[in-house]
Amino acid sequence: xxxxxxxxxxxxxxxxxxxxxxxxxxxxxxxxxxxxxxxxxxxxxxxxxxxxxxxxxxxxxxxxxxxxxxxxxxxxxxxxxxxxxxxxxxxxxxxxxxxxxxxxxxxxxxxxxxxxxxxxxxxxxxxxxxxxxxxxxxxxxxxxxxxxxxxxxxxxxxxxxxxxxxxxxxxxxxxxxxxxxxxxxxxxxxxxxxxxxxxxxxxxxxxxxxxxxxxxxxxxxxxxxxxxxxxxxxxxxxxxxxxxxxxxxxxxxxxxxxxxxxxxxxxxxxxxxxxxxxxxxxxxxxxxxxxxxxxxxxxxxxxxxxxxxxxxxxxxxxxxxxxxxxxxxxxxxxxxxxxxxxxxxxxxxxxxxxxxxxxxxxxxxxx
Amino acid sequence: xxxxxxxxxxxxxxxxxxxxxxxxxxxxxxxxxxxxxxxxxxxxxxxxxxxxxxxxxxxxxxxxxxxxxxxxxxxxxxxxxxxxxxxxxxxxxxxxxxxxxxxxxxxxxxxxxxxxxxxxxxxxxxxxxxxxxxxxxxxxxxxxxxxxxxxxxxxxxxxxxxxxxxxxxxxxxxxxxxxxxxxxxxxxxxxxxxxxxxxxxxxxxxxxxxxxxxxxxxxxxxxxxxxxxxxxxxxxxxxxxxxxxxxxxxxxxxxxxxxxxxxxxxxxxxxxxxxxxxxxxxxxxxxxxxxxxxxxxxxxxxxxxxxxxxxxxxxxxxxxxxxxxxxxxxxxxxxxxxxxxxxxxxxxxxxxxxxxxxxxxxxxxxxxxxxx
Ligand SMILES: Cc1cc2nc3c(=O)[nH]c(=O)nc-3n(C[C@H](O)[C@H](O)[C@H](O)COP(=O)(O)OP(=O)(O)OC[C@H]3O[C@@H](n4cnc5c(N)ncnc54)[C@H](O)[C@@H]3O)c2cc1C
Numbered sequence: 001x002x003x004x005x006x007x008x009x010x011x012x013x014x015x016x017x018x019x020x021x022x023x024x025x026x027x028x029x030x031x032x033x034x035x036x037x038x039x040x041x042x043x044x045x046x047x048x049x050x051x052x053x054x055x056x057x058x059x060x061x062x063x064x065x066x067x068x069x070x071x072x073x074x075x076x077x078x079x080x081x082x083x084x085x086x087x088x089x090x091x092x093x094x095x096x097x098x099x100x101x102x103x104x105x106x107x108x109x110x111x112x113x114x115x116x117x118x119x120x121x122x123x124x125x126x127x128x129x130x131x132x133x134x135x136x137x138x139x140x141x142x143x144x145x146x147x148x149x150x151x152x153x154x155x156x157x158x159x160x161x162x163x164x165x166x167x168x169x170x171x172x173x174x175x176x177x178x179x180x181x182x183x184x185x186x187x188x189x190x191x192x193x194x195x196x197x198x199x200x201x202x203x204x205x206x207x208x209x210x211x212x213x214x215x216x217x218x219x220x221x222x223x224x225x226x227x228x229x230x231x232x233x234x235x236x237x238x239x240x241x242x243x244x245x246x247x248x249x250x251x252x253x254x255x256x257x258x259x260x261x262x263x264x265x266x267x268x269x270x271x272x273x274x275x276x277x278x279x280x281x282x283x284x285x286x287x288x289x290x291x292x293x294x295x296x297x298x299x300x301x302x303x304x305x306x307x308x309x310x311x312x313x314x315x316x317x318x319x320x321x322x323x324x325x326x327x328x329x330x331x332x333x334x335x336x337x338x339x340x341x342x343x344x345x346x347x348x349x350x351x352x353x354x355x356x357x358x359x360x361x362x363x364x365x366x367x
Numbered sequence: 368x369x370x371x372x373x374x375x376x377x378x379x380x381x382x383x384x385x386x387x388x389x390x391x392x393x394x395x396x397x398x399x400x401x402x403x404x405x406x407x408x409x410x411x412x413x414x415x416x417x418x419x420x421x422x423x424x425x426x427x428x429x430x431x432x433x434x435x436x437x438x439x440x441x442x443x444x445x446x447x448x449x450x451x452x453x454x455x456x457x458x459x460x461x462x463x464x465x466x467x468x469x470x471x472x473x474x475x476x477x478x479x480x481x482x483x484x485x486x487x488x489x490x491x492x493x494x495x496x497x498x499x500x501x502x503x504x505x506x507x508x509x510x511x512x513x514x515x516x517x518x519x520x521x522x523x524x525x526x527x528x529x530x531x532x533x534x535x536x537x538x539x540x541x542x543x544x545x546x547x548x549x550x551x552x553x554x555x556x557x558x559x560x561x562x563x564x565x566x567x568x569x570x571x572x573x574x575x576x577x578x579x580x581x582x583x584x585x586x587x588x589x590x591x592x593x594x595x596x597x598x599x600x601x602x603x604x605x606x607x608x609x610x611x612x613x614x615x616x617x618x619x620x621x622x623x624x625x626x627x628x629x630x631x632x633x634x635x636x637x638x639x640x641x642x643x644x645x646x647x648x649x650x651x652x653x654x655x656x657x658x659x660x661x662x663x664x665x666x667x668x669x670x671x672x673x674x675x676x677x678x679x680x681x682x683x684x685x686x687x688x689x690x691x692x693x694x695x696x697x698x699x700x701x702x703x704x705x706x707x708x709x710x711x712x713x714x715x716x717x718x719x720x721x722x723x724x725x726x727x728x729x730x731x732x733x734x735x736x737x738x739x
Binding site: 018025086087325326341 | 392396397398401412453454458460461462466468471473482490491573669
């Protein structure tokens, strides 16, 4: 036996270590959350303090994070966790506010997707006092430091959030370079934060805000992204850093144009990657990747446990019939089908039972 | 009693049980989450109240109330919460706090080892002699089919010790001491298991027998005895409930040959014939972790336990339809039956009366059923 001293004695004897030793085997937060979910020693959470619905299909939430929150850089995203019908769901959202906001609160704007689980839930149910799970901010879609002299921000639909955060952050910093903000929406009424955008443009002479409407007339421009829009909005775009976030069509159009112009290196993009769609085919397709062991195999259509074993891995397992949960592992991405129930699971970063799951297309497992 | 079933009937029974399971799975939602959180709130509340009362343990009523609250807290933690969460009953909620692979319970046995010895070995090989190590836990003779030897003269004594020291017995279970004594396993092989056990048990002991007593200052001994009592009460309760699950008379055991290549339906049949229920009120069911619905639990180990009372009438009706026994009785009856067996089986003869003969199923191959 190698360890003879309980961990609590080996660690420096902090008050927290003592409290954790008293609460063992449960985490202190599992007690505190029953009194007040915002009272945490380790978990990051946030309370909704304000709810606005400025357009028909969006909701803007202001969140007060717990003290563990370390702040974010404009353009980054956080993961928000809510319980929808008893099931915990986690989704990425990019804060839309300035990273310098004085009260440290986080503003999220969520667009309700027609069949979207979390976005519809938040749109319909978010109210002040709701406590959600939060992660620290992550992502590399950020403004360089020091700030470049010219910045072009392009967004479409719900992709407005990270670039709006950049714009507001630049304004707070008293940025004196050129900055143009080009946003695409169906109609002007679909633009969340429209009034703030107009106000920012009015207050800061270096800021140009252009709203382009793709559906109807109205807006400052109409139609889809192209060279003319670029020239009209930011004639200096050739020496600017460009940041884009939006639906696939817009992203492709921008990427193609910048590649043609030989300026792909100065283009920064953020993708709100929609969840993978379950495609049911009789034939087994795709690649099954075991990330931790760095192994990939062609999907043979048998259970992931069997395929892992065939690939020479030895994942922990027990009953091989779906009852003992010994083989539970995290599916990082892709779609799997439960052979007992026939259900498909598309959500990333969720646990699956390897012995009763078969891959449907490309799947990555944390194994 | 022997029930004759054709292979086809067994498959049909399997499909009917699958359908019950699927119906519950489709209905899982916020109500199940609210329920388990309500139980957790009660458990944590009782624990905090109990531990707090013990700071005033010099007042006998508070010592008693504190000890009772802490005992209840440990029972809820181990049974309705721990055992069931570790079965993956709440994994569908994707709540890391209630995930089968992450949850730890308030007892010395490491959750990971429990999941192996219980979820895998016991639930997969339920009541198969030589494979299910829960038959007598490697120390007792609890089924006639276990061959007698003079060691078993001490059967009642071993059972009493196991009951009093139950959490330690559960912890030691995965070491397979009987196989080490039989020379089929070496002590060295258990090294990593012992490491985990030391890690878990030292924290439990530190908390209950050092930190909380020390915090209560002059009440050190009073708190220590209260904590020891709570652990003991939990041991007695857990032992009694668990022993009533598979060991009352009338529960069937199986051989490895019988169960080779068994179908899903036959697996279900074995679970039903190898388990026994305890009847009682709602609170009793909760305190037993709904293991009072052992039959339903063995059919559907990964369904939230609060659903067992709901599906029990359907399971019972299926048993009647297929002529299978559905073993249920009050706690006093089942427990009396278990202890009676523990005493009787200390002797080589055991029981041979009609009531004590376990039921059997004769599987009629489809060809023969068709010919008849
Ligand atoms: C880094 C990052 C930042 C993000 N920031 C924001 C943000 O600030 N505001 C915001 O509203 N969303 C943002 N998203 C998208 C968000 O995470 C969710 O994908 C979105 O809210 C839909 O979730 P859902 O649970 O409602 O839909 P799901 O139940 O997951 O999906 C339902 C259906 O909607 C489709 N769908 C899912 N997501 C999208 C999408 N983004 N576009 C088109 N179709 C989709 C799916 O294909 C599916 O058919 C971001 C995503 C990423 C990766």
